[in-house]
Amino acid sequence: MTPTPNVLRQHAEHAYAHELTALAQHDTHPRPPKWNLSPRAVVTYLMGGTLGDGTVITPKYVGDQRLMEVAVATLATDRALLLIGVPGTAKSWVSEHLAAAISGDSTLLVQGTAGTSEEAIRYGWNYARLLADGPSEAALVESPVMHAMREGKIARLEELTRVPSDVQDTLITVLSEKTLPVPELRTEVQATRGFNMIATANNRDKGVNELSSALKRRFNTVVLPTPATLDEEVSIVTQRVQQLGRALGLPDVPPAHEQVRRVITVFRELRGGATLDGKTTLKSPSGTLSTAEAISVMNQSLTLAAHFGDGTPTAHDLAASLTGAVIKDPAQDPVIWREYLETAMKKRAGWGDFYSACREVG
Template identity: 80%
Template sequence: MTPPQNNTAPEVLRQHAEQAYAHELAALAQHDRFPRPPKWNLSPRAVLTYLMGGRAGDTEITPKYVGEARLMEIAVATLATDRALLLLGVPGTAKSWVSEHLAAAISGDSTLLVQGTAGTDENAIRYGWNYARLLAEGPSEAALVESPVMHAMRQGKIARLEELTRVQSDVQDTLITILSEKTLPVPELNTEVQAVRGFNLIATANNRDKGVNDLSSALKRRFNTVVLPVPDSLEDELSIVTRRVESLGRSLGLPDLPPALDEIRRVVTVFRELRAGVTEDGKTKLKTPSGSLSVAEAISVVTNGLTLAAHFGDGELSSHDVAASLIGAVVKDPVQDQAVWNEYLETAVKKRAGWKEFYTACREVS
């Protein structure tokens, strides 16, 4: 017998922002009465509404970023100037998420992406060659392979560069001419590509990587930096985790489960307390583990717990489902982090009202 299928999930595992939120972007464009910079699909005000949430006619715009609106105003305004935007923050502060949604709202295309790594070379940022055609015909436009940045320059769109500080310093500096002169020379063809209006670049960097490949002072001057902080309050972080878990559940085709806000609140509380080194009430100091304990990891823990509950449990997220994934997120170092975790359970969790089942479940898998 063929088991019933969940037909509400999209075919692709993860849609691009401009696909997943196409109805919101269309509604904002329809009701947008403010001036738009050249090649922008929406005005800066409409882009801000898309990020922070609101309404466009009868359509509710869901918030993509939970935090200080002024930070998003600065980010959007930067992209309307000739300065590039650098989103800086610790892991899990939604840098990539914000970058994707900015590109989707402004250009309608978030796919012009360069993923920065230690192995990223100049070709990934500038251009490459189809070597079969290059050998057969020599250098020509037909043999040229555009990078996402070059394509964005030609089309007047937003390009994205993830983890800029992971890229080697000499490769980073490839951006200087692009960002200052808005030109990409192609000496092999004795020509250049000049950026058309609407082009800009969003880069992200993890400030825990400081010192890995620091940006040169010349490159820093080409960016306006916006530092994204961790969520200010437990309620803000809870809202972020809940929304993203619901979205991931739909994309993964998980059965609809009743909301388990108590369990999600516990996960978020654990992450915030261990990250800060003190309990939420400020009464007990705690040792911090070696991991970052980011919001993204909290989302992963809850999603894994929901998957366990859906496929191997009674369909309701329980402390036992959460605990199984939580340990792996906290205990990265089996010696140091395990000691930190055990101490946290005994000093902060054991006597906390309403947390007995959670404490027992964590002890069973520790």
């Protein structure tokens, strides 16, 4: 697929095309059939590094490299990959970059919802041609999964556990037999070498459907944890905020490390139910307060500063963005937030301006 200029967000294979090209040129390791890169090079693409010619590969995932090695190794076998984690642990991000690095195409995607039908995973029909000529190859409408099977690429299925259980089981034959029957044409589509699937799932949201034991056996599962340390999470948020700022055309400003650290500290304390020093117990609000939401808070703060300030986010910009992220339930969350301000934030040295701004917004 040709990249479209001026789109808000490029697909990974286009946004990082120069890195993928450089990796392919320097990749001397064995590549599985139809893979654009070797498993070792795919992990380098995900974790970052510097090539022999000085090309810098930016990290796409900040965390345990072994998890990425297991994920990539899985896709080189006949087992599909299931990425599980709470919301905001980069499941979709990792899935997209894996498909981009392996197949050069991250767009073969099925978005799982409660309304996802079998046709979205198997195939559909062009009903005008179906009525005119009856069932035929010309009337068949390929799903992303069927297309990936024909072309030997990676298919992606987002939010697998939101898909109804009977539709989930449509995948069993695809993943075990590597075939997709088309009984209307008395034929089948057999997967070519290079085909595999990456699914994502979380068990924190409502509307989750458990996977059948038969389907679970077709996947190797990799659990993506929340960032282990404050510094790790600060690094992730800082990197993504800078990338989003460039994509949105925001003015270049010095990295807001202190503001990011404040937001991540608040998120980690409210998520964990205690201050980072363990001295004060806290109540947790109804939201997940994920790393992805921290990125959104910082992005909004930078946008406020860019358009209504001098470009550098202030405590008031941060407070305005943060309060909306914490307070999701208007009944219980405001009480929890005010309690946090008085028992944790007010006592923290150097946070007086931030505390006052949050009180004012609240």
